[in-house]
Structures are given as C-alpha cells and as structure tokens.
Amino acid sequence: MAMLDTAITETETLTVAKQSRRRRGVRVHFTQFKWLYLLLLPGIVYFVLFRYWPMYGAIIAFKEYIPFLGISDSPWVGFAHFEDFFTSPDFPRLLANTLILALLSLLIAFPLTIIVALLLNELRVTVLKRTTQTLLYVPHFLSWTVVASLTYLLFALDVGPLFQLINGMLGTDINFLADPAWFRPIIVLQDIWKNTGWGTIIFLAALAGVDQAQYEAAIIDGAGRFQRVWHITLPSIMPTIIVMLVLQMGQILNTGFEQIYLMTNSLNRSVADVFDTYVYFMGITQGSYSYSTAVGLFKAVVGVVLIFGANWIAKRFNQAGIF
Structure with missing residues (x-):
C-alpha cells in the first residue's frame, strides 16, 4: 500500500508540474x-x-416578430416561415435567377481573373505591366452606383453610344436596359469590368512564389511559353485556385444586393429578382421581418454547406482546401 500511495503521489506531482509548466509557457508566450x-x-x-x-437576431426567423414586444417576447412559430417560403411561387423563380447569375460569374468571371493574372505575369516590360495593373484596378474603387450610372448612360434609349452602335450594327432596336434577355449579360459584364483586375492580386502573389529554376529548366528542354504556363505555372498556383474556388462556392447564393437592385426595373424584374433583393423588398418595404430573416438564414446555411462540400471534394482530389 505504501508503494501504491507513493506512486499515486508521484503521478499527482508530475501532473501538477506539467500543468504549472503549461501555464508558465502560456504566460511566456503571451508576454513574448x-x-x-x-x-x-x-x-x-x-x-x-x-x-x-447580430446572429442572435436570427432567431426571429422562428418567431412572429412584433417590434413592440421585442425579440424575446415575440411568439414562436417554428419553421412556419421556411415552409411559407419553400411553398411560395416566388421560390423557384428566385432560386433559378440566383443560381444562373452565380454560375455565370463562376464560369466566366472567375476563370477570366486567372487568365488576366497569367497574362500580366507574362509581361516583361515593367512600366507596361504596372500601368496595365493600375488601369485594371481602378474600376474596383468605383461604387456600384457609379457603375450603374455609367451603364445607363452607355445604353440609354436612342442616345446611348453603345445603344446606337450595337443596334446600328445588328439593325435592331433593342432596349438593353429593359429587355430581360439582356439583363444577365449586362450584370456579368459589369462584374467583369469592376472586379477582374482586383481579383488578380491574389493570383499574382501566388505567381510570384513560383520557382524560377523550373522555368529555366523548361526553356533548356525546349518548352515554349504556353507549355511553361500549362505545365509549370498552373500546377504551381493550383492550391490558390482551389482555395479561391471553395470560397467562391460559399458565395454562390450571394449575388450582391446593390448591383442587382440598381439595375432592376419593372420590365426586367422577372429575371432580376434574386434572394438578396427579395429579402430587402419583403423585410424593409413590406415589414415582413421574420419571413425575410428566414430567407436570409436559408441562404447562409446553403453557403456554409457548399463551402464544406467544395472543401471535401477538393480533399478527395488531393488538393489543398481551406481547412
């Protein structure tokens, strides 16, 4: 028994000593x-x-929120607002409009950012490269209000320069700002013009870390410029591309409120209504706070699921995810 007591005492002493060292290590770490x-x-x-x-306020999605009663005293309704939303005739239209715009951005704007970064990386004249980068970055600093105003001026009925040019070439009389068929192309073109240059920053930073010795070896082996890009540059920045793609998947239902709202009118609303603008119209203009919160919460949950799903797929293909 004495030996057992001694062993227990020594174990307790070692445990206390380890805890003391750990606490001291934490103090030293924070001090350093x-x-x-x-x-x-x-x-x-x-x-x-x-x-x-602010996540605390999301519980009104499960309540019939009454401002005079406050969040805590408003009555619970469970998933009633979600059921109303999913069974609403607006849901299929909103989902289709949002997904189409998101997929167009994912399939066109995202790859274009990579292509522009690769083209900038191939420029060898420093002055030309810096000037081009600056010109591409400038539109990012313009607000969507300015971008929408420029779009209205360019495509204005009868007097817009692009209105006159395109209709003159095609021999048509299309009102681009009101025609639902032209709403999505205009939105994608706005997004490309405003964000493509700024999006190249991360990829250019990744390109700066590519080992130059690989290019020199490829040149000695007789590889052309396109071959060097395909076999060296793209594989080297692939982890960055995957991470950005996973993050983009999380934003697939977030098409952006301001841009869509400014370009929406009564004639193109059938293709312009997305989840972001719907939340605004239902919550702010109609006062359906709980219902609009349920819509926003649904969008956020889908974004989280898509991030985890895209990250899991990336891991399955032996690519670096975000976690």
Whole structure:
C-alpha cells in the first residue's frame, strides 16, 4: 500500500508540474507576442460586434416578430416561415435567377481573373505591366452606383453610344436596359469590368512564389511559353485556385444586393429578382421581418454547406482546401 500511495503521489506531482509548466509557457508566450495579440484585438472586437453578436437576431426567423414586444417576447412559430417560403411561387423563380447569375460569374468571371493574372505575369516590360495593373484596378474603387450610372448612360434609349452602335450594327432596336434577355449579360459584364483586375492580386502573389529554376529548366528542354504556363505555372498556383474556388462556392447564393437592385426595373424584374433583393423588398418595404430573416438564414446555411462540400471534394482530389 505504501508503494501504491507513493506512486499515486508521484503521478499527482508530475501532473501538477506539467500543468504549472503549461501555464508558465502560456504566460511566456503571451508576454513574448503581446504586441501581436494587441494588433489582433481590433479584428476580434469587430467580428464579435458585427458578425457574431447580430446572429442572435436570427432567431426571429422562428418567431412572429412584433417590434413592440421585442425579440424575446415575440411568439414562436417554428419553421412556419421556411415552409411559407419553400411553398411560395416566388421560390423557384428566385432560386433559378440566383443560381444562373452565380454560375455565370463562376464560369466566366472567375476563370477570366486567372487568365488576366497569367497574362500580366507574362509581361516583361515593367512600366507596361504596372500601368496595365493600375488601369485594371481602378474600376474596383468605383461604387456600384457609379457603375450603374455609367451603364445607363452607355445604353440609354436612342442616345446611348453603345445603344446606337450595337443596334446600328445588328439593325435592331433593342432596349438593353429593359429587355430581360439582356439583363444577365449586362450584370456579368459589369462584374467583369469592376472586379477582374482586383481579383488578380491574389493570383499574382501566388505567381510570384513560383520557382524560377523550373522555368529555366523548361526553356533548356525546349518548352515554349504556353507549355511553361500549362505545365509549370498552373500546377504551381493550383492550391490558390482551389482555395479561391471553395470560397467562391460559399458565395454562390450571394449575388450582391446593390448591383442587382440598381439595375432592376419593372420590365426586367422577372429575371432580376434574386434572394438578396427579395429579402430587402419583403423585410424593409413590406415589414415582413421574420419571413425575410428566414430567407436570409436559408441562404447562409446553403453557403456554409457548399463551402464544406467544395472543401471535401477538393480533399478527395488531393488538393489543398481551406481547412
């Protein structure tokens, strides 16, 4: 018994010593990197106040929210708002419009960002490269209000330069701003013009890390420029492409409110209504706070599921995911 008691005592002593060393190590770590944690503090405060704390209000999606009663005292209705939304005749139209715009952006705008980054990377004249990059970045800093205003000026009925040019070449009289068939092409072109240049920044940073010795070896072996891009450049930045693609999948139902809202009118509403604008119309203009919150919560849940799904698929193909 004495030996057993001694062993237990030694074990407890070792456990206490390990815990003491761990606490001391944590104190030393925080003391050593205290300024880095201080710099991290504003970001943590921002996410807590503006990202996590507002999630509490999402419970009104399961309540019949009455402003005079407040969130906690409003009566529970369970999944009634979700059922109303899924059985609404608006749901198929909203889902189709949102997915079509998201897929067009994913299939056209996203690859174009990579292509532009590859083209910029191949420029050898520094002045030309920097000038081109600057010109491509400038549209990103314009608000969607300015972009929409420019679009209205260019395609204005009878007086817009592009209206006159395209209709003159085709021999037609199309009102591009009101024709539902032209709404999606205009939205995609706006997105490309505004965001493509800015989106190349991450890919250019990834391209800067490609080992130049591989290019030199490929040149010695007689590989042409296209072959070097295909066999060296693209495989080297593939992890970055996969990560950006996974993040893009999480935003597939987030087509952007401001751009769509500014380009929507009574004539193209059949193809312009998406989840973002629907939440605004139902929540702000009609006061259906609980119903619009349910729609927004559905969109957020689908985004999370798509991120995890895309990340799982990337892992299955031996690619680096985001976690």
